[in-house]
Amino acid sequence: MKKIRVMVVGYGNVGRGVIKALAANEDMELAGIVSRSPERVRRAVELPVLPVEAVGEWQQAFRPDIAILCGGSKNDLPEQGPTLVNCVSTVDSFDNHSCIPQYFERMDAAGRAAGQVAVISTGWDPGIFSLERVLANAFIPGSRAYGFYGLTGKGGLSMGHSDALRTIPGVRDARQYTHAVESAVDRVRAGENPEFEPGDMHTRECFVVLDAGADPAAVEAAIKSMPGYFAPYRTTVHFVSQDELDTRYRGFPHDGCVVAAGVTGGEHAATVEYRCKWESNPEATANVLVAHARAAVRLKAEGKTGAFTILDIPPAYFSTHSRADLLKKFM
Ligand SMILES: NC(=O)c1ccc[n+]([C@@H]2O[C@H](COP(=O)([O-])OP(=O)(O)OC[C@H]3O[C@@H](n4cnc5c(N)ncnc54)[C@H](OP(=O)(O)O)[C@@H]3O)[C@@H](O)[C@H]2O)c1
Missing domain, CATH: 3.30.360.10 (Dihydrodipicolinate Reductase; domain 2)
Structure with missing residues (x-):
C-alpha cells in the first residue's frame, strides 16, 4: 500500500498533535515539517524540517500528497492558506467562525486555479460540531x-x-x-x-x-x-x-x-x-485533521478541486475501512 505523504506546516500544539496522530494511522506517513522558525523546530525534534518559504526545496525533498496547516487562525492561516494551496492540497482548522465564508471563497478560488483541494475549518468546532x-x-x-x-x-x-x-x-x-x-x-x-x-x-x-x-x-x-x-x-x-x-x-x-x-x-x-x-484539545483536533487529509487525497484523486468543509465530504472518505466493511460493521 502506498502511504499518503503528509507535510506538517507549523510546529505548535496542533502541529505536534498531527505528528503523533500520523504515527497511529498506518496509511499515512510524515513527509516532513515546514516552519517559519526551522531552527527552533530542529532543536525540539529529530525530524526533517525545512523553511516554509523554500517551496522548491520541500516539494523535491518531501513530495507531499497533502499539507496539514497547523498555524494560528488569526494571522497565520489567512496568509499561508491561499499561498500554499498554489503548490499542494491542504487541510486546516481555521476557527474564526465569523470569517469562514470569506476564507472559504479565497481558498476555493486559489485551489481551483491551482488544481488543488483545500479542506478548511475542520477540527471539533468548527468541524464535527x-x-x-x-x-x-x-x-x-x-x-x-x-x-x-x-x-x-x-x-x-x-x-x-x-x-x-x-x-x-x-x-x-x-x-x-x-x-x-x-x-x-x-x-x-x-x-x-x-x-x-x-x-x-x-x-x-x-x-x-x-x-x-x-x-x-x-x-x-x-x-x-x-x-x-x-x-x-x-x-x-x-x-x-x-x-x-x-x-x-x-x-x-x-x-x-x-x-x-x-x-x-x-x-x-x-x-x-x-x-x-x-x-488534549490540540491532539483531538489533530486527529480530525488527519482523517480529513485522507478525505482530501481521495477527493483530489477523483479530479475535484477547490475548497471543501466537513459538510461537503462523504463520511466514508474519512475512514480507513473498505466500503464492504463499513456496510457490514458500521451501519
Ligand atoms: N477547529 C478546531 O476545533 C480547533 C481546535 C483547536 C485549535 N484550532 C486552531 O488551531 C490553531 C493552532 O493552535 P495551536 O495551539 O497549535 O497554536 P500554537 O501552538 O500557537 O502554534 C501556531 C503556530 O505558531 C508557531 N509557533 C508555535 N510555538 C512557537 C514558539 N514557541 N515560538 C515561535 N513560534 C511558535 C508555529 O508556526 P511556525 O512553526 O511556522 O513558526 C505554529 O504552527 C489555533 O489558532 C486555532 O485556530 C482549531
Missing part, C-alpha cells in the same frame, strides 16, 4: 442547535481567552477555563429553544499569576471589564503562583456538546445530543 449542528437542525426541523463547552467540573481551557488575559498589564501568566451553565443546558434539553445572551450559557474562571508588585484589585477589574471576552460573563478570578499554574492547571483539556431539541409530528419531544470530551 458544525456537522452535528446541521444534522440536528435537518432531523428536527425548526430546532436550534446550541453549543455548550466545559461540562466537566474542571471546565474547558480556552486558549483565546488565556491569551487575552496575558495582554493585561500586571499579568505574568494565566489560563482561562470555560464552564457551561447547567440550567441553560437543561432549558435547551427541555425544548424551550431559548434566546440566550452569551453570558447566559457560560461562565469564565481565570487562574492568574501576577507580576511582582502588580495590584490584584486593578488586574481583577481590568479582566472583568474586558469587552467581548469577559464583560458579558460571570467571571471569577483566582490568583495563583506560577508553580501552581504549571502543575495543577497544565495540559489542554476541553469538552463540549451540541444539543438540539424540538418536536416531531407536532407534539412528541425530540432531542439530539453529541458530546466530545478531550484531555
Whole structure:
C-alpha cells in the first residue's frame, strides 16, 4: 500500500498533535515539517524540517500528497492558506467562525486555479460540531442547535481567552477555563429553544499569576471589564503562583456538546445530543485533521478541486475501512 505523504506546516500544539496522530494511522506517513522558525523546530525534534518559504526545496525533498496547516487562525492561516494551496492540497482548522465564508471563497478560488483541494475549518468546532449542528437542525426541523463547552467540573481551557488575559498589564501568566451553565443546558434539553445572551450559557474562571508588585484589585477589574471576552460573563478570578499554574492547571483539556431539541409530528419531544470530551484539545483536533487529509487525497484523486468543509465530504472518505466493511460493521 502506498502511504499518503503528509507535510506538517507549523510546529505548535496542533502541529505536534498531527505528528503523533500520523504515527497511529498506518496509511499515512510524515513527509516532513515546514516552519517559519526551522531552527527552533530542529532543536525540539529529530525530524526533517525545512523553511516554509523554500517551496522548491520541500516539494523535491518531501513530495507531499497533502499539507496539514497547523498555524494560528488569526494571522497565520489567512496568509499561508491561499499561498500554499498554489503548490499542494491542504487541510486546516481555521476557527474564526465569523470569517469562514470569506476564507472559504479565497481558498476555493486559489485551489481551483491551482488544481488543488483545500479542506478548511475542520477540527471539533468548527468541524464535527458544525456537522452535528446541521444534522440536528435537518432531523428536527425548526430546532436550534446550541453549543455548550466545559461540562466537566474542571471546565474547558480556552486558549483565546488565556491569551487575552496575558495582554493585561500586571499579568505574568494565566489560563482561562470555560464552564457551561447547567440550567441553560437543561432549558435547551427541555425544548424551550431559548434566546440566550452569551453570558447566559457560560461562565469564565481565570487562574492568574501576577507580576511582582502588580495590584490584584486593578488586574481583577481590568479582566472583568474586558469587552467581548469577559464583560458579558460571570467571571471569577483566582490568583495563583506560577508553580501552581504549571502543575495543577497544565495540559489542554476541553469538552463540549451540541444539543438540539424540538418536536416531531407536532407534539412528541425530540432531542439530539453529541458530546466530545478531550484531555488534549490540540491532539483531538489533530486527529480530525488527519482523517480529513485522507478525505482530501481521495477527493483530489477523483479530479475535484477547490475548497471543501466537513459538510461537503462523504463520511466514508474519512475512514480507513473498505466500503464492504463499513456496510457490514458500521451501519
Ligand atoms: N477547529 C478546531 O476545533 C480547533 C481546535 C483547536 C485549535 N484550532 C486552531 O488551531 C490553531 C493552532 O493552535 P495551536 O495551539 O497549535 O497554536 P500554537 O501552538 O500557537 O502554534 C501556531 C503556530 O505558531 C508557531 N509557533 C508555535 N510555538 C512557537 C514558539 N514557541 N515560538 C515561535 N513560534 C511558535 C508555529 O508556526 P511556525 O512553526 O511556522 O513558526 C505554529 O504552527 C489555533 O489558532 C486555532 O485556530 C482549531
